[in-house]
Amino acid sequence: MTEVLVRALRPADPADTTAFAAVRRACLPAMLATSASVAYDAAHAHPDAHYLQLVAETDGEVIGTAQTGIAFDSPEPGQGSANIYVHPERRGIGAGSLLLRTAEEHLAGKGATTLYSWVLDTPENRAFATRRGYRASRSAHFLRLDLAKGDLPPRPPLPAGVELRTGADFAADPRPFFDLDAETAADEPSDVAAELTDYEHWLAETWQHPLMNHELTTVAVVDGRPAAFSMARTDDASRYASGMTGTARAHRGRGLAKLAKNDSLHRARAAGYTEAFTGNDAGNAPMLAINDWFGYRICDTEVRHVRTLG
Template identity: 70%
Template sequence: MTVIVRDLRPEVRADIEGFARVRRLATPFLLMTPESLTHDLTHMRPEARYRPLVAVDDGEVIGTAQVHLAHDSPEPGQGNVNVYVHPERTHRGAGSLLVRAAEEHLAAHGATRLFTWVLDEPGNRAFAERHGYRASRSAHFLRLDLANGTLPPLRTPPPGVELCTAADFADDPRPMFELDAETTSDEPSDIDTEFTDYEAWIEETWKRPLQNLELTTVAVVDGRPAAFSVAYTDGTSYATAMTGTARAFRGRGLAKLAKNDSLHRARAAGYTEAFTGNDADNGPMLAINKWLGYEVCATEVRYVRELG
């Protein structure tokens, strides 16, 4: 059969489930569910020009592409193209068709520089380079065995610090937005990010189906969220989406305190493994994860292509 590439049809359950299934098979350390995909489709801002694509072979979704402009960046003209193919359906042309369709879409909306994440495997890297992409920074996926591993014991917070959960801010999440915006802007990345739209953040991030407010731990100092470790869950798996500390409170061990507490909560809730990710140059966070017992389970490389 001939592989075809088309837009994801959000009203068709088989498309949504097929997209999520391929993503989990290709990257089992990244959480995605049909519900989280539907949420992204519904709430991604129009200026992102978000266009999820699927490659279909004989009625089966065998490849996916998440395609959008970096709308949260102060620098215009940057786009993201992340392509994944079912591990047992490679070498059928799906990946190349997805890349071509994604690039045409982003170029039509003003993109001049495209970024993609590629698993650090020879075949994947060669594929990216054949399509004109060059390697940039790298990042690690890490896994922690919550069932059989040994977490560091819980520590009593230092004087003036209280551990809460994100659920405690349900009535007024703005302090969480401010903390997320500050810490995200300081993350190592090829693309600078700025969160400035509170209402959009509420819809896109705070209300995302994967976000578990009860397992997200927040270190509070003088009533202000100073550090947090954001938990994502899909019913079977737990992952840390973000861990960070506000600039004024760094160097006090608050991120370590918050993440350890969140992991203990996750284990008590019945989760047996935890995933997280780190930029390879983020030494402080890699040190925290090593202390917690995480081990690298995969590495990905950021590739970039200049258009035109």
């Protein structure tokens, strides 16, 4: 019988972080991960998140991963998350079960009373979650756009009073960008409400993250203030992902988010990126419609599951 060992990730070991990222890419290509981003996540997690990355290995080979933590920025305490991924070619030998059990024990010890887990929408993965006491909640889609071969909508004329800037234009003072991100995040559909209030942590976790691409991020500015944005994340290959796209409440209904995202996609293609990914809550019809207009197509679906610890 193959023996599986679960342990904490060694973030200072490039071989470990590279293997972690490789498993994530094999399981969910739309979720960007690099050795540098995995190490960075470990080093810059908020202390109240009790963030822990786990790996499952057999014969020294990393075959599964887990990302666990507490939603410290939620107004409701005790909400934890455990997202488990096992390489598609190494399933069925107990790695997922051991990763989940280890993650649950860690989170329970840090005060979690409710656990959420994103589960790939396949019969096998959903059955795995159900057998372990998790019930299905909301779902979300990952979408892919072929930047190399697909046709993007043309850039329209800018509305009067609107200008497009890049994230790099806010390098000296990212605070206005943070304020807009916080406002849009508060309205994002989710089982767990989020409140972005810690600017210094946002700088470390989001603005300075190695996947964040300031040059390809587009911000629509009205009267000198950011009104809408499309945040770009890129890996060290040829993949681009929309980290977040949103509009301030006072400017919604004007097509500014679509304008910003279109500009970012055009510039990403010009920079040589060949694939674009994004993700939407399955109930977010307006954003799904916008992405369909761009030419995105669903490539994966995950279903969020929840379990109450007793």
